[in-house]
Amino acid sequence: MTPAARVSAAIGLLEEILTFKRPLASILKDWGNANRYAGSGDRNAVGNLVHDALRVKASSAWMMGQREPGSETGRAVLFGMMRRLRGMEPAAIAALCTGERFAPAPLSEAEMAALEAASLDGAPAPVLGDYPEWLEPNMITAFGEARVAEAAAMAARAPVDLRVNALKIIRLKALEALGHLLPEPTPLSPLGLRLLPNAEGRVPHVQSEPAFLKGAVEIQDEGSQLVSLLAGAEAGQQVLDLCAGGGGKTLALAAEMNNKGQIFATDSDQRRLAPIHDRLTRAGVRNVQVRTPRNGVMPLDDLAGKMDLVLVDAPCTGAGTWRRHPDAKWRMRPNSLALRVGEQQAVLDHAAGFVRPGGRLVYITCSLLDEENGQQIQGFLTRHPGFAVEDLPAEAQRRGLGALAEHRDASGLGLLLTPHRTNTDGFFIAALSRTA
Template sequence: MRLGGRLQAAIEILGDMDKRECPAAESLKDWGQSHRFAGSSDRAAIGNIVYDALRRRASISWRMESEAVADIAYGALLGDGGLTLEELAAMLAGDRFAPPPLAPSLVAAWQSRKLADAPDVIQADLPQWCVSQFEQLLGTGWAAEGQALGRRPPLDLRANTLRSTPEEVVKAMAGTQAEAVSWFPQAVRIAPVAGLGRHPKVQMEAAFQNGWFEVQDLGSQIVARLCGARAGMQVLDYCAGAGGKTLALAADMENRGQIHACDAANTRLAPIFERLRRAGVHNAQVHTEKTELAALNGRMDLVVVDAPCTGSGTWRRHPDTKWRLTGSQLQHRVAEQQNVLAAAAPFVKTGGRLVYITCSLFYDEDDGQIAHFLARQSGFRLCDMAAIWQAAITQAAAPAPRFTLSGLVLSPHISESDGFYIAVMEKTA
């Protein structure tokens, strides 16, 4: 397919998403199934246009003075797609599958309107109702955080130290331009794609099949390290999901001690069994029924709650969710988190730690949630997150995280990672 056909496909997919109110991945999959002539490079390019348009929807619309999906798709090519108006016109010329060209008024608007002149909420590409949540947690830097969430993400790998070293992973992945992250040795990064390119299919590599690494965002790797899991501990991963943090904790524990992994939904747990086998993890026990956890009450050195959340910290990877999320959905998640924290707390032994994690940058899900918990749980106290950071992240080149009233925040702007929040509490009685 030439660029014109790819652009037209992206416009159709964006329109389908709006019409059906469905996720981007679903609409992209449906389009691919009904257009089997499109190759993998075509689908990757179309996906880039769609996701770029969604990440920058508000700012592109402002610059174009148009909310039409066709105009926003054009804007995606002129932004992260890396094309000038002249280059784009030349590439679409004579392409019978291309959409109609931009109207002169839209071209004039794009050329004359500078994003620096837009309101902060537009520069940040945030829904208006989300601003107060970002501002409460992030302070005056909230707009910069929003802008960073609108950029393309890298592909991060975690070297599995149970089977390999970061150096071995980098060597094995040499053809992918993978590089070690200097200040977090287990992390290996493949830079964001440029133009209409695509990331390599790293899961097809022999190193992945042999358990040398897992695909895991840098922020997720860091918060797993900040949990402080050590060899010999008894650990409960209360919201284990597909097991990404379980695997990281097991590596930190050097396969010694015991990790109990569970989740409220067995469907989310399904991938964990194969992942544990491939990674060579021998100290994890998966519980598919919450009733199996009764014997663990009051015995855990460490309970990790990677709570269900809005995922606002992952908007650069899932930008469609940014525009579908509502305030009522946020409050539903907040209520879920309250219930999960209350249910997990009794498993911590006296002197043990309860770790609360979200991939959200919303105050209500982060500091607000911890304040709610501590107001109702007199037997817990906050730990010093600055001290935990200094003990876990020893490289001098490491960026300073944003410390909040109760925890710390990682984000694309601060740490070049997805957005994560973590707070650590010790059980005192």
């Protein structure tokens, strides 16, 4: 495909996304299946164009003169992104729009003028930060005057972070094993390696690397690594990972515990839990017992009141992962937030029954929104007066993660990591001790 044909394809995909609100991954898969002539380079290039356009959809459309929510066209969003995010000159964009075979129609005078001005003068915060207008009150609660800077960082490309599996290798050796990929040590996690995307947004295919296949490294965002460390799992403990999903944090806890003690991993969705078995084997983890739900019921009755640590990596809106899933923020609706809040309350109440006296409950989300974070902890404490909030900044200092101590969330009850603050995905973590 020519560069102009790739631009045309991206415009068509954006129109489909804007019209039908389908998940981006599904649309890209269907497009690839219907266009077998497109090689892997073409598919990656078109996918990156669409991803980048969705990162800055609101600001790109505004810059191109489409300022009413819902009025955006794929053409305006893509051309605005190419100017705003990729820094292309108007003449370079115009050169791709000849109207010839497979090329977009030529730029209109209004489009050329908008690209030359590249102005966001007078744009409101949701446009400058590229987030849905209805989330403005939520963003004010979470970040106040910093909301534009916080949200704009969520529109940037994310790196690929790897967690070094301490059960098999040390970070120095992992750096050597993956040296041809030019990894960098992560600045905050002592276990992390970082691979940066190239100018087109591409990153190496880590899953084919021998170090990955042998379980020496796992793909895990630095923020996820940090909250796993802050969870404070220790060798010999009895630990319940109540929302284990594919097992990313389960594996991290097992390594922290050096395979000593016992982790019970489960999830209400059997399909989400399925990958954990192969991952445990590859990582050399021996202290995890997987409890697969039966007819939607988790078999955990024998664990009630016995756990030293219960980890709740709660279902959430995923607002902290917008760097990786930019389409998700535009498909998010108020009712989906309300649904997640209800699920979080239920899983927290369920988790409380497994914590032994003196034990700990750690609550994690990959969300930026206070409704899913601090407000959930406040509500839990009201319903469960036998629990008290721990001083996580002090725990961060004790674990050599003092740089995290200043990043309290809006409620002051936990820590909030964000792309703007820590250059990680967005994560909230709070820890509670059972006092009675």
